[in-house]
Amino acid sequence: MKENAPSVLLFDLDGTLVDSAPGLAEALGQLLAEKGLPAPTLAEVIPMIGDGAHKLVERALHWAEAEGQIDTEMASRRFLDLYAATLIADTKLYDGVEETLRHLSREGWRLAVCTNKPEKPSCTILDNLGLLPLFEQVAGGDSYSTRKPDPRHLTECLRAMQASPVQAIMVGDGHNDLLAGRAAGLTTIWARYGYGGEIAAGLPRDASIASFAELPACLKSLQARRPA
Secondary structure (H helix, E strand, O other), X not given: OOOOOOOEEEEOOEOXXXXXXXXXXXXXXXXXXXXXXXXXXXXXXXXXOOOOXXXXXXXHHHHOOXXXXXXXXXXXXXXHHHHOOOOOOOXXXXXXXXXXXXXXXXXXXXXXXXXXXXXXXXXXXXXXXXOHHHEEEEEOOOOOOOOOOOOHHHHHHHHHOOOOHHHEEEEEOOXXXXXXXXXXXXXXXXXXXXXXXXXXXXXXXXXXXXXXXXXXXXXXXXXXXXXX
């Protein structure tokens, strides 16, 4: 790496490292069935993902036209109980994630996760996939007083790593990742294969990747563009 070049990679989880939508959709379907409500399809759930469990449940209740009829706080807690049984079986790594992360770690990159998913299920997923030891920090949506798109979610994680924003790059699929990264002063890479859709597609970023395996080459390209 060049002197003074970024050395820290912050990753979103859902839609960036893992495809978790099937497990989220299954748990949501179970929750809504318990309330006597219809369940959204997987395709309908995907745009709801990205702002944490509470917001996901809130959006599902709105979709089912039951917003205001059901206590969202209680429903969110029940959802997390149901999700605990589906998050492992129905969550898969995107192609190339494990090999690429291990390669980047060997290259000297320091890795962390910054996700709006609660910290406990995030760590459970990463541990089950054998990747948890690769990350210095796992910052969940409940780890700090803020979460993405608030830039303090990223800067708090970096503070815990004793790193600064100029040393870091944010990699994520969603608009929250790009907004938080830009506001925090980080270089941003959009994972366009994930759940971000048109909202994320319309936001500024420094680079984008069509698959996770493209990340090392993307990082080299960004470093080559930096002043000597």
